[in-house]
Amino acid sequence: MKKIVFSFLIIAIAFTAYSKGGGRRGSLADAEGAGHDVGITVGPAWSLTDLGGAKKIGSPFLRDIDFPATRVGVSVFYRYNINKFIAVRANLMWAMLRAEDADTDGTPPNIPGGPSDSWYRARRNLTFKTHVVEFQVMAELNLKKYQHDVYGKGEKERWAPYIGAGIGFFYFNPYIGGGLDGGSKIKLKPLGTEGQYIGYKKPYSNFQFDLMAVLGLKFNVSQRVSIGIEGVYHQTFTDYLDDVSGNYINPSDISLLSPTAQALQNRSNTGPYPSPTFNFVEGQFKPDGTLNAGGIGQQRGDKKDNDQFLNLNITVSISLGSLNRSNFGSCGRKNPYHHKFNCPKW
Numbered sequence: 269m270k271k272i273v274f275s276f277l278i279i280a281i282a283f284t285a286y287s288k289g290g291g292r293r294g295s296l297a298d299a300e301g302a303g304h305d306v307g308i309t310v311g312p313a314w315s316l317t318d319l320g321g322a323k324k325i326g327s328p329f330l331r332d333i334d335f336p337a338t339r340v341g342v343s344v345f346y347r348y349n350i351n352k353f354i355a356v357r358a359n360l361m362w363a364m365l366r367a368e369d370a371d372t373d374g375t376p377p378n379i380p381g382g383p384s385d386s387w388y389r390a391r392r393n394l395t396f397k398t399h400v401v402e403f404q405v406m407a408e409l410n411l412k413k414y415q416h417d418v419y420g421k422g423e424k425e426r427w428a429p430y431i432g433a434g435i436g437f438f439y440f441n442p443y444i445g446g447g448l449d450g451g452s453k454i455k456l457k458p459l460g461t462e463g464q465y466i467g468y469k470k471p472y473s474n475f476q477f478d479l480m481a482v483l484g485l486k487f488n489v490s491q492r493v494s495i496g497i498e499g500v501y502h503q504t505f506t507d508y509l510d511d512v513s514g515n516y517i518n519p520s521d522i523s524l525l526s527p528t529a530q531a532l533q534n535r536s537n538t539g540p541y542p543s544p545t546f547n548f549v550e551g552q553f554k555p556d557g558t559l560n561a562g563g564i565g566q567q568r569g570d571k572k573d574n575d576q577f578l579n580l581n582i583t584v585s586i587s588l589g590s591l592n593r594s595n596f597g598s599c600g601r602k603n604p605y606h607h608k609f610n611c612p613k614w
Contacts, residue, residue: 307585393539
């Protein structure tokens with residue numbers, strides 16, 4: 269909840285600054301720095317879900333990034349610079365996300381200091397991949413005056429740090445790459461690995477919203493081209509980005525699942541700690557075939573925290589204006605064809 273409030277606070281600050289400094293129609297504040305950009309971003313992407321994490325840490329947020337699971341994200345965007353401080357932007361993003369419990373490790377039971385939180389993840393031995401396709405709308409607030417088409421030695425307005433926030437609508441579909449035997453990939457949602465199709469809970473949707481917080485720096489390398497770097501943090505409204513959220517189902521109900529779902533809902537005994545003496549962790553049957561009393565429905569994921577993911581982007585944008593101050597797209601000004609382009613009215 270704190271992350272959600274923080275994102276909305278950034279949006280409120282941005283548009284408050286606009287209403288006070290740039291909202292006077294036809295004013296100099298409206299015109300200077302205004303114009304249109306198009307661009308691309310590319311960079312690493314990380315999932316922050318129930319699965320995977322930093323080896324032997326088990327800490328929240330950035331300290332728990334699973335670096336071996338790093339994948340890539342790319343996007344194309346259109347940006348409208350309202351003035352020197354405020355810009356709005358629309359993105360179309362594709363990203364690949366992955367997490368692997370086998371990337372973690374920890375101290376098992378019966379050893380001093382054990383069991384550690386990260387050991388439970390290594391024992392769980394689950395994995396996922398997903399493509400994410402998302403449409404995003406963002407607002408950017410420059411922390412100093414910036415003009416997207418200014419270039420030259422000594423020009424203080426050719427660069428700026430910025431913060432921002434936005435909302436996105438995305439599609440995802442978690443799967444296991446390579447299947448169980450190195451074959452074709454297996455999509456996880458249709459399997460109902462947490463009992464979605466046998467009465468435990470309702471299936472989740474592949475379409476979700478998220479909120480974004482943005483921190484970046486941009487710099488004009490010419491009057492048309494700008495480069496930058498930015499981090500984009502995504503807080504989703506689902507805990508199933510990795511197909512893991514709740515508890516293991518009752519072992520007596522495993523036979524109700526398909527053979528593939530039976531194999532994938534619990535992979536503990538195929539991981540780095542396969543001993544059946546640890547079956548109490550998942551509430552599985554004991555080695556002698558009897559049910560662990562009181563061990564039914566042990567935790568598989570943390571349903572209290574929705575999933576997140578993170579992009580670190582290199583950005584390249586191109587100004588759609590001409591190489592002078594009377595450029596095409598500068599609101600409140602005229603281009604060489606003597607057509608005036610007005611600023612949007614809020």
